[in-house]
Amino acid sequence: MNALTQILYVAFLLSCPLSIFGQGFQVNFQGQKQQGMGCAGTALYTDASTLFYNPGAAAFANKSEINLATTPIFAHVHYTDSATQLSYNTENPVGTPFSAYGLYRFKKRLEPLSVGLAVYTPFGSTVQWEPNWIGRFALTRLSLKAIFIQPTFSYRISERLGIGGGFVLSSGSVNLQKDIPVQDSLGNYGHAELAGKAIGFGYNLGVLFHFDSRFSVGLTYRSKVSMAVSDGQASFTVPNSLAPNFPNGSFSAALPLPSVLTLGFSYDVSEKWKLVLDINHVNWKTYDTLAFDYAQNTSSLSDTKSARNYKSIFAFRGGASYTPNKHLVFRAGGGFGFTPVQAGFVTPETPDANRCYGTIGFSYCCNTHFSVDASFYATKLTRTDRNLETQLNGTFRTVALAPGISLNYKW
Amino acid sequence: MKTLHYIGFIVFCGLAFLSCKQKEQVPLPTKGELDLTNVIYIGDGQMGGYMNDGLNKVSQGNSLAYILATQMELIGANPTNFPFLNTASIGISTNGLAPMHLGYKTDCKGISSLSPLRDALIGDQSCLSQNIYQAAHPFDVFGIPGLKSNQFTNANLSATNGFFHRMSSSTTASMMNELMSRNASFFQLYIGLEDVLDYAKSGGTHENLPSELEFQQNYEQLLFNLTLNGAKGVIATIPDVSQMPYFTTIPWNGLSLDDVNAATLNSIYNPLGYYFQTGANPFMIVDSTANMFAVRQIQSNELLLLSLPLDSVKCNQMGVLFPIRDEFVLDIEELNLLRSKISLYNTIIRNLAQQYHLALVNTDQFITNLSDGFVYNGVNMSAKFVSGGAYSLDGIYLNPRGNALFANEFIKAINLTYHSTIPQVNALKYDGIRFP
DSSP: OOHHHHHHHHHHHHTTTOOOOSSTTOOOOSOHHHHHTTTOOTTOOOSTTHHHHOTTGGGGOSSOEEEEEEOOBEEEEEEEETTTOOEEEBOOOOBOOEEEEEEEEOOGGGTTEEEEEEEEOSOOOEEEBOTTOTTTTTOSEEEEEEEEEEEEEEEEOSSSEEEEEEEEEEEEEEEEEEEEEEEOTTOOEEEEEEEEEEEEEEEEEEEEEESSSSEEEEEEEEOOEEEEEEEEEEEEEOOGGGGGGSOOEEEEEEEEEOOEEEEEEEEEOSSSEEEEEEEEEEOGGGOOEEEEEESSOOSSOOOEEEEOOOOOEEEEEEEEEEEEETTEEEEEEEEEEOOSOOTTOOOSSOOOOOEEEEEEEEEEEOSSSEEEEEEEEEEEEEEEEEOTTTOOEEEEEEEEEEEEEEEEEEO | OHHHHHHHHHHHHHHHHHHOOOOOOOOOOOOTTOOOSSEEEEESHHHHTOOSSOBOHHHHTTSHHHHHHHHHHHTTOOOOOOOOOOTTOOOBOTTSOOOEEEEEEEOTTSOEEEEEEESSSSOOTHHHHSOOOOTTSOOSEEEOTTOOGGGTTOTTHHHHOHHHHTTOSSTTOOHHHHHHHHOOSEEEEEOOHHHHHHHHHTTTOSOOOOOHHHHHHHHHHHHHHHTTTOOEEEEEOOOOGGGSHHHHSSOTTOEEEOHHHHHHHHHHHGGGTOOOOSEEEOOEEEOTTTSTTOEEEOOTTSEEOTTSOHHHHHHSOBTTTBOBOGGGEEOHHHHHHHHHHHHHHHHHHHHHHHHTTOEEEOHHHHHHHHHHOEEETTEEEBSOTTTTBSBOTTSSSBOHHHHHHHHHHHHHHHHHHHOOOOOOOOGGGSOOOBOO
16 A cells, blocks of 8 residues: 555545535536546646635745646536426536636846736536426526636745735636426427626635744635626517516626635645645635526516525545655545535525535646646436426435546746 | 656646536336336316317327326336327317417407417317227226316216216216226326316306215225226325416406597496496496396406407407306305315315325415415426416416326425435426417
């Protein structure tokens, strides 16, 4: 049993109930090295992806860097209706979150200053249920896409303390579809599609403090970003006689991505071993209601306000890295997060539950400029609930796997 | 080289994860204490598939009996033999009319709107005259439109009810004879609706609500005979039919008046003590006890029936200068009688269910729930005419989706009493109302 085997073993144990989306509909894949260690790394400078994880830590970059990564998500949800004992599956397309980071470290008089640009996708999942599934009148498809662009400044106040901050501009789109329970003369059901573009703003602040050469603490605050759809397009397919009741037209809606406060620790056990721990507080309480406001209301089409009643949660992420030689790093980790979704509010778009997950990863440095990272994330969760609004009553079983890879270049 | 091994191992583990599919994790349907040797279905049109004021093969395939039989087969019941009408037949109503669909109708004012229309000028009489009984393949489903609880021992039923005539073993066999010959091990019975419908649909003019004693004796005789061989079963209470769209669709205050008409009516009716205003007003109805003119305004707790000729209301002063006749109105006295009788019958049914150790469906609660409205898997269900999604176009009998929801009530009751795990049906797989 060498160290590597032990790490892998731990990783698979952590993958207890192994399985994807972050909590809620967040996607927490913004850096391969952190993903390898249970998605923790706030108290660490890893590479240019630190611009996301902790803009303060980015002040400790030794070199300028570019980092490009993608983490395809294979997520599958299996729903068993409790009354009929019938099962239905999602047919989700592969999610493709990506990230691109560029970090420039100034020299000479401006030496403590680094600037960077981070581009990443903290939403980015599509849930597609199989045709004619029992919840078709609640949801058939939900696609959320958003790109966050974050220009960032980092400043090293001393050899021990770095601070940083970035402004976040987000641009995205939402597409929500469901069937309407009215039938035409052939028995076909109606269908609704709500599509729109959304923009939002926010910021990302961080500080990193080295207690000594081995122990560091990081604190970050990523603000809430409200993705507001102001001029979405609602299209309805209904029998001709009901068309006046379902006028196509515009709608507005908003979906919040909550603020996240993170306290992170890192500790170098030895030359070869490093441990990291992140504690997140995610302010999901902000996701109180999902409201759709239609420009034109009729007796059949009124504005909707669906209670979501998310609660704020803590999540714990931890991991370790092992560096056997200068070319290689192995990583393993895992995490636990409480679900923000309370009983009675589980929906087919986010069949969320308390979750454990496990991750593994490695890096390979080809030379002083170029390196490759890879990671693998797995989780599995089960949630049984009766939704108060739709009365959908059954069990969602989610499995999600996400292998990721990134390329780094530094100079 | 060692590095490559590590990487290879990780990739292998990843692929192993990716390749694993989720397995079905559902309990198997089980029959519990049920004896499924011979399952039969007994009732009126609601059991047999009567809907949109008619019966045809499509409606039979969406009947309460058909949906229940489908689920019973999941726990091992034998295939069910239905007295299907011919596929080509348009079907027929209890009055000889064709079933209805939703279409456009132009009223006396030339305004076209969605309305139930007959599929044809007359129903298919021939389908009732032909007897399809085969001794080798006796029927399992006795859902006879119009059947009342006092008709089970009637040896002349075949002569008066074509729906029974077409499937009976002989012209002199009673329903009881047919049922006893089936030697059922389990029966599903829903009877009593027609006992009260006649009175309700006639606006209280057919004063033929059975006495409690008569109802008790007929119902008990039926259960006594059905359980002689030790058979088990499920029975169901009778709903308050006044909650059905046939009685709730036309508003009591649907008389819309402008200033001039309100003034005219005030000059006519003020001496009698009735007043009208601009906007919504109560219709005028016949009431022999009201005054010397036997006319009064309808009260908010009284009901107008769907049989009301709307063209006469819209264009010929019905409900205004010509009061609405008794046959189109359930006044408060009639409603009180109807509801108290139904309540008494239901007490009898509940007691019999206990006495004979049978499962009990609280149809009255189910129909009240529909009347209040509820959400089923993201769909609003209610007792609203057409848009409510559960009643057929006749406003009384359930449509396929309503039958599926009702069948789920039977399934829940059976599972509760006999410790079976019959799966419920997904009611949304069954049609609501089809729109043009």
